[in-house]
Amino acid sequence: MKANILEIFSSIQGEGKYTGVSQVFVRFFECNMHCVWCDTPHSIGDTTRHYQEYDLESLVKEIDALWTSAHHSISLTGGEPLLQADVIAQLIPHLKRAGRKVYLETNGILPEALQQVISGIDVVAMDIKLPSSTGCQSYWPEHEAFLKIALQKEVFIKTVISSETKASDVERAAQLAGRLDPNILFILQPNYFEMKNGVIQKCQEFHNSCQKYLEDVRIIPQMHKYMKVR
Ligand code: SF4
Numbered sequence: 001m002k003a004n005i006l007e008i009f010s011s012i013q014g015e016g017k018y019t020g021v022s023q024v025f026v027r028f029f030e031c032n033m034h035c036v037w038c039d040t041p042h043s044i045g046d047t048t049r050h051y052q053e054y055d056l057e058s059l060v061k062e063i064d065a066l067w068t069s070a071h072h073s074i075s076l077t078g079g080e081p082l083l084q085a086d087v088i089a090q091l092i093p094h095l096k097r098a099g100r101k102v103y104l105e106t107n108g109i110l111p112e113a114l115q116q117v118i119s120g121i122d123v124v125a126m127d128i129k130l131p132s133s134t135g136c137q138s139y140w141p142e143h144e145a146f147l148k149i150a151l152q153k154e155v156f157i158k159t160v161i162s163s164e165t166k167a168s169d170v171e172r173a174a175q176l177a178g179r180l181d182p183n184i185l186f187i188l189q190p191n192y193f194e195m196k197n198g199v200i201q202k203c204q205e206f207h208n209s210c211q212k213y214l215e216d217v218r219i220i221p222q223m224h225k226y227m228k229v230r
Helices: 056-066 081-097 111-120 140-150 167-180 192-197 199-210 223-227
Strands: 003-012 022-028 052-054 071-077 102-106 123-127 154-161 185-190 216-219
Touching: 003 056, 003 081, 003 223, 022 056, 022 081, 052 056, 056 081, 071 081, 081 102, 081 111, 102 111, 111 140, 123 140, 140 154, 140 167, 154 167, 154 199, 167 185, 167 199, 185 192, 185 199, 192 199, 199 216
Parallel strands: 022 071, 071 102, 102 123, 123 154, 154 185, 185 216
Antiparallel strands: 003 022, 003 052
């Protein structure tokens, strides 16, 4: 097994429902999307950037070296970690044996890869990628198939709101989520780089429209950027 990893580090979760908990982050190399506002551009296939190849033993060893009783879970992040689902499938039994919770941060467009690993995941932090926000194509069927699988475990949804985000995209995402589980936590995440461009006001407008379909809608920014941590 060879895992392509950008970095392994201990830090504070800055997004979503578990904002503020300590985690050991394993950042997988490469992504299958190219969101215009991506804050980890080294994850999108620029092979001139440095990444390290790990075998299973060295990966487990480095995670164990960082883990303390203060940590909530291991965050598998990226890039898109599910591009290396085979690696995750082999890593999970080791994490479970050591009593670690597994937290998956994902763009939510690879349902088959999720199916491969879902039994060992504790929390799925799933993005819904709105085409008007990302500048990419839409992935509605993929997101729907993905969420159906993720609902076997604890899952919440984040969607980034930028100055370009269209109300129709947000409404479609809320409808999609609400059809499958109206009680799922749905987070509108204002784009950090556009805080002065009215994105908070946009989030407030979208909050109202989302509540037609969902019980629990919140506006939460990326707190790690304010805390100046990774
Ligand atoms: S899905 Fe995430 S890692 Fe991939 S390009 Fe978009 S923001 Fe970057």
